[in-house]
Amino acid sequence: MRFGKGISWVSVNCLADTKKAKLTLVIDTVGSFTTSCPSDEVRFSVNQMDLLDPFEGQVRIEAPDSVKWMASIQVPAS
Structure with missing residues (x-):
C-alpha cells in the first residue's frame, strides 16, 4: 500500500x-496499533x-480467529 506524505487515518472495528x-494492526516500518475487542x-x-515522507508498506492484522x-x-x- 502507498502512504503519502501528511496525515493518514487508520480505523478498526472489531468484535470477539x-x-x-x-x-x-501492523504497518511495516511505521509501527502498530493494538485495541481490545x-x-x-x-x-x-x-x-x-x-x-x-511517502512510503510503500504492507498492512496486516494480527488477531485470533474468534475476532x-x-x-x-x-x-x-497524491
Whole structure:
C-alpha cells in the first residue's frame, strides 16, 4: 500500500465471538496499533499518522480467529 506524505487515518472495528481479545494492526516500518475487542459490543478505534515522507508498506492484522474485524485506511491524495 502507498502512504503519502501528511496525515493518514487508520480505523478498526472489531468484535470477539467469545471473550475479550486483542487485535493489532501492523504497518511495516511505521509501527502498530493494538485495541481490545469486547464480546458484547463493536469496538471502534481510530489512529492518526502524520508522515514526513511517502512510503510503500504492507498492512496486516494480527488477531485470533474468534475476532471479526474491519479496517479502513485513509491516505492523503497524491
